Amino acid sequence: MGRTGTDGPTERRRRGVRLTQRVFWDLAVYMVGLGVVVGVVFPPFAVWLGVPAQTAGRPLFVTACLVAGVLVGGLSYAVCRVVVGGRLSLLSARLRTVADGITQASRTGDWSQSTSQRIDVDSDDPLGQTARAFNSLLDSLEDGEHFRALVRNASDVITVVDRAGVITYQTPSVGWVLGHPPGALIGTAVHDLLHPEDLPGFRARLAEVAAGSEHTACPGARMRHRNGTWRWTETVVANLLTDPAVNGLVLTTRDVGDRRELEEQLRAQAFHDPLTGLPNRALFMERLRAAEAGERDGVPAAVLFLDLDNLKTTNDDIGHDAGDALLQVVARRIGGVLRPGDTLARLAGDEFAVLLVGESGVTQAPRVAERVLSVLEEPVVVVDRAVRTSVSLGIATSDTAAASGIGLLRAADIAMYVAKTSGKGRCEVFAPSHHAAQLDRERLQADLYHALDRQELVLYYQPIVDLASGDVRGYEALLRWEHPDRGLIPPAQFIALAEESGLIVPIGRWVLHEAARQAGVWQGADGGGPRVSVNVSVRQFQHAGLVADVADALRSSGLSPARLTLEITESLLVRDTVGTTVKLQAIKDLGVRLALDDFGTGYSSLSYLRRFPIDVLKIDKSFVDGVASSTEDRAVVGAIVQLGRTLDLDLVAEGIESGDELAALELLGVQYGQGYHLGRPAPTATGRPVDRRRPASAGAALRVAPAPRSGRPDELPRPAAGG
Numbered sequence: 001m002g003r004t005g006t007d008g009p010t011e012r013r014r015r016g017v018r019l020t021q022r023v024f025w026d027l028a029v030y031m032v033g034l035g036v037v038v039g040v041v042f043p044p045f046a047v048w049l050g051v052p053a054q055t056a057g058r059p060l061f062v063t064a065c066l067v068a069g070v071l072v073g074g075l076s077y078a079v080c081r082v083v084v085g086g087r088l089s090l091l092s093a094r095l096r097t098v099a100d101g102i103t104q105a106s107r108t109g110d111w112s113q114s115t116s117q118r119i120d121v122d123s124d125d126p127l128g129q130t131a132r133a134f135n136s137l138l139d140s141l142e143d144g145e146h147f148r149a150l151v152r153n154a155s156d157v158i159t160v161v162d163r164a165g166v167i168t169y170q171t172p173s174v175g176w177v178l179g180h181p182p183g184a185l186i187g188t189a190v191h192d193l194l195h196p197e198d199l200p201g202f203r204a205r206l207a208e209v210a211a212g213s214e215h216t217a218c219p220g221a222r223m224r225h226r227n228g229t230w231r232w233t234e235t236v237v238a239n240l241l242t243d244p245a246v247n248g249l250v251l252t253t254r255d256v257g258d259r260r261e262l263e264e265q266l267r268a269q270a271f272h273d274p275l276t277g278l279p280n281r282a283l284f285m286e287r288l289r290a291a292e293a294g295e296r297d298g299v300p301a302a303v304l305f306l307d308l309d310n311l312k313t314t315n316d317d318i319g320h321d322a323g324d325a326l327l328q329v330v331a332r333r334i335g336g337v338l339r340p341g342d343t344l345a346r347l348a349g350d351e352f353a354v355l356l357v358g359e360s361g362v363t364q365a366p367r368v369a370e371r372v373l374s375v376l377e378e379p380v381v382v383v384d385r386a387v388r389t390s391v392s393l394g395i396a397t398s399d400t401a402a403a404s405g406i407g408l409l410r411a412a413d414i415a416m417y418v419a420k421t422s423g424k425g426r427c428e429v430f431a432p433s434h435h436a437a438q439l440d441r442e443r444l445q446a447d448l449y450h451a452l453d454r455q456e457l458v459l460y461y462q463p464i465v466d467l468a469s470g471d472v473r474g475y476e477a478l479l480r481w482e483h484p485d486r487g488l489i490p491p492a493q494f495i496a497l498a499e500e501s502g503l504i505v506p507i508g509r510w511v512l513h514e515a516a517r518q519a520g521v522w523q524g525a526d527g528g529g530p531r532v533s534v535n536v537s538v539r540q541f542q543h544a545g546l547v548a549d550v551a552d553a554l555r556s557s558g559l560s561p562a563r564l565t566l567e568i569t570e571s572l573l574v575r576d577t578v579g580t581t582v583k584l585q586a587i588k589d590l591g592v593r594l595a596l597d598d599f600g601t602g603y604s605s606l607s608y609l610r611r612f613p614i615d616v617l618k619i620d621k622s623f624v625d626g627v628a629s630s631t632e633d634r635a636v637v638g639a640i641v642q643l644g645r646t647l648d649l650d651l652v653a654e655g656i657e658s659g660d661e662l663a664a665l666e667l668l669g670v671q672y673g674q675g676y677h678l679g680r681p682a683p684t685a686t687g688r689p690v691d692r693r694r695p696a697s698a699g700a701a702l703r704v705a706p707a708p709r710s711g712r713p714d715e716l717p718r719p720a721a722g723g
């Protein structure tokens, strides 16, 4: 890898020890030298062995000894040269073979054969040690090759660059990551490969490592492919500037395109609603936070909070697939009236929100709201049925929300709540007073949790009177909350809260028991006495334990079932689910009567009156109000009377406030009535004389079969004065 040393092989060889030239020359000198020494030393030695001194001293003997010594030395040299030289040549032959193999391999790149040969070592002499050293040299070469192979075949691109970022080495994998042939980029700057947006960050990381830090990572930078496209990569930079074998910065670059794509997908899933494809709450909140940060820099924003009014009904009536289809159409329609920069999100089941950023967004917000309301006016066709839908819409803008110290979304939500409670399908612009009202509601809701335990709930009873005779036929039990600080709170202010929180179930159960207990006390020995009517709200009706609660209330009070009437509203029947029919029938099977409250205000589909086992229609106060003055209202009441007769239902007119209304109703044939004119709701069952204007009934007064003594609700009502 990129070795740029200046020592040539000749120089390196020259610097080595001159071993090979001298080994046999030295041996020859030593051997012959040894022979000379032996030749010189032998004559005196021969005397010692018993040769006569004059013989040993003869020049011929001395010469012969010298010649023999030289010959033996020369012979020893020759034998040594043959034996040791043979061994050495074996070793050198092996070395040569392997060295040639390595040379060849480094040229071809095929290292598979080059390092396979080893020398068998059978001694520990220097020759054996040399052979062993040679073997371990081959092992190291093989290890080095192993790593070289790993590097070359790694899927990551390994690039060595100098301090300036110029590429000095690159693995062949650059071919399939960036499409360049191996080595093609050597000499070019790695920076040239980077996307202009990612370059500054990349450059800074490289400089940081070049300046001395050990390593760093450059996550997510785009590099140009040879074909001109950009590839997402991730690079780890290691500082090997001081490693003489590398002498550079090592960049390990990986193609992370697939991973990024997956991340993008996951991110899209995590931030989008799968049903509508819209941003979800998480993404909306992210954008909202950005908008709220922008507000501080003077860029205003507006939020529209939308709540679909009838998704639940659609789900219940036509099924969840229809509900889903409805949501998709609604999302498309709302999206169709927005500008490209606006964010529409689905926050939860039937809640949507729109974020409008900038001065124009804020000024346009009411118009956007109008357009949303108008595009949703047209019925949506789902599963071959035209579903009418509407939204309640709240708008909040930075200035009013900030003035109330709350977030935009919460302000818009509060405004939406105001819109919803003051009639659905409306739009309301947030005002700081809404916030105060909302806080108040929240406090009330918190108090409501304890109202039952603290016995703050009471029932008032309003008489239901037979209009012809003036007799009280029954009482409607109406719930009141005796709040310790706020005084007496009417149900309109807390029933919706109880519904929202689910508290309506235990509260409704208490009402049932208490009303039945009270009517049980009124009940005479013959099972007579006034009936009692109990209001049942939708959520309470849907609760699985309702029928059991009713049976329980009857059992524990001893009230005859026919004395109990449950008042339900049309909205319940409109849903027309199998469950509704079964439950209504189960209540009927107990012997309890069913009344349809506020009749005429709801969906008023007459078909369900035949399908459901209803006994009583309560004509809504809004018709009663006009019955004396408006021919139209009179006609409506007349039609309801006809309907009642046809279906054999009892009719009760609600909210009678004057003698004129009373007279008009009686004339139309309404049998029963209820209203301030006949008796206000009171903690005890009371009635007061009726101001009847027509001479025919002038003498008649409200007669209450059983009348109460004052103050104690448990006591039976007594006939009223004049009765």
Ligand code: C2E
Residues within 6 Å of the ligand: 462, 477, 478, 479, 490, 491, 492, 495, 508, 511, 535, 536, 537, 540, 567, 597, 598, 654, 655, 656, 657, 674, 675, 676, 677, 681
């Ligand atoms: P509702 O069942 O239609 O009850 C009749 C409402 O009209 C009562 O209001 C009653 O006080 C009022 N009212 C009666 N006569 C007149 C009149 O001549 N003029 C006027 N202006 N109003 C008259 P209240 O007691 O405030 O109850 C309101 C609603 O709250 C009830 O309407 C009923 O829907 C609900 N509600 C009351 N008690 C309960 C309860 O125990 N459970 C449930 N779920 N809802 C209840």
Ligand code: MG
Residues within 6 Å of the ligand: 476, 535, 567, 597
């Ligand atoms: Mg009622």
Ligand code: MG
Residues within 6 Å of the ligand: 597, 598, 618, 620, 654
């Ligand atoms: Mg009513």
